[in-house]
Amino acid sequence: MNFAVIGHPISHSLSPAMHHANFKSLGLDYSYIALDINPNHFHHIRDIMAEREIDGFNVTIPFKTAIIDYLDEVDDLALKMGAVNTVKIVEGKWTGYNTDATGFIESLPPKEYSHVLLIGAGGASRAIAQGFAAKGADVTVANRSPERLADWPFEVHKITLDDIERFADRADLLINTTPVGMTGFEDEMLYDFKSVHPDAVVADIIYTPSMTPFLKLADRLGLTTVNGLGMFINQGAQSFEIWTGLKADRTAMTECVKNYL
Numbered sequence: 001m002n003f004a005v006i007g008h009p010i011s012h013s014l015s016p017a018m019h020h021a022n023f024k025s026l027g028l029d030y031s032y033i034a035l036d037i038n039p040n041h042f043h044h045i046r047d048i049m050a051e052r053e054i055d056g057f058n059v060t061i062p063f064k065t066a067i068i069d070y071l072d073e074v075d076d077l078a079l080k081m082g083a084v085n086t087v088k089i090v091e092g093k094w095t096g097y098n099t100d101a102t103g104f105i106e107s108l109p110p111k112e113y114s115h116v117l118l119i120g121a122g123g124a125s126r127a128i129a130q131g132f133a134a135k136g137a138d139v140t141v142a143n144r145s146p147e148r149l150a151d152w153p154f155e156v157h158k159i160t161l162d163d164i165e166r167f168a169d170r171a172d173l174l175i176n177t178t179p180v181g182m183t184g185f186e187d188e189m190l191y192d193f194k195s196v197h198p199d200a201v202v203a204d205i206i207y208t209p210s211m212t213p214f215l216k217l218a219d220r221l222g223l224t225t226v227n228g229l230g231m232f233i234n235q236g237a238q239s240f241e242i243w244t245g246l247k248a249d250r251t252a253m254t255e256c257v258k259n260y261l
């Protein structure tokens with residue numbers, strides 16, 4: 001079978017190496033390529049995939065929303081998120097899914113998270129917020145600019161960064177979804193955790209560096225921390241499972257990605 005990831009730019013994607021590590025571990029002679037699609041040519045996407053006999057592909061920035069117009073069917077959760085990161089092609093029929101939020105949730109210590117506080121309101125935040133809302137959690141999103149939250153299509157509490165302190169004590173999960181703390185990003189950390197419950201889990205969707213200042217401070221205060229590596233591995237593993245019905249080897253995928261970090 002043939003798989004791909006599409007994006008623009010895409011040259012630094014670790015997905016091909018990660019998926020090949022999984023194929024190798026399972027003894028599968030499958031391919032997975034990175035395709036840099038010029039946004040001006042995106043309307044040819046179905047021809048591009050047909051020509052390469054692609055059976056399934058991942059979608060990354062900037063096409064996660066645009067791809068929806070080219071699908072025959074969209075999974076309910078992905079439709080609510082307004083973002084698709086996984087497309088399965090069966091006999092020319094394209095179905096879209098989103099494994100970002102489920103991949104993130106799989107990376108957390110397994111327990112019920114009923115009050116989730118997200119910092120940042122970009123695409124990743126929106127997917128994760130919807131993922132938790134679908135599980136019945138109470139979701140609060142704090143964002144620097146309130147306008148960004150105005151058109152969110154479901155009920156979350158919408159707050160500013162200054163309000164975090166007031167909402168944090170009831171959160172059992174805090175997640176940074178902003179680029180603050182990413183290697184090469186200069187801005188300062190957002191939060192000091194003074195009012196956070198001691199049992200709360202603190203997560204960041206960033207995985208380079210493995211410990212952002214956000215996570216380091218939480219760790220120093222004795223809170224459980226989770227970085228974004230598990231989310232990246234699990235979203236890929238779950239895509240593979242959607243495409244093939246087989247169980248992915250997450251250990252092989254993790255070892256492979258760690259070699260590049």
Ligand code: ATR
Pocket residue numbers: 119120121122123124125143144145148177178179180187188190
């Ligand atoms: P994604 O890749 O998840 O789609 P994005 O669209 O780049 O991310 O969104 C980045 C998020 O990080 C936004 O919520 C942004 O806040 P604004 O809506 O106010 O721009 C937030 N963000 C970026 N830099 C930030 C900073 N220095 N402090 C606080 N929030 C920041």
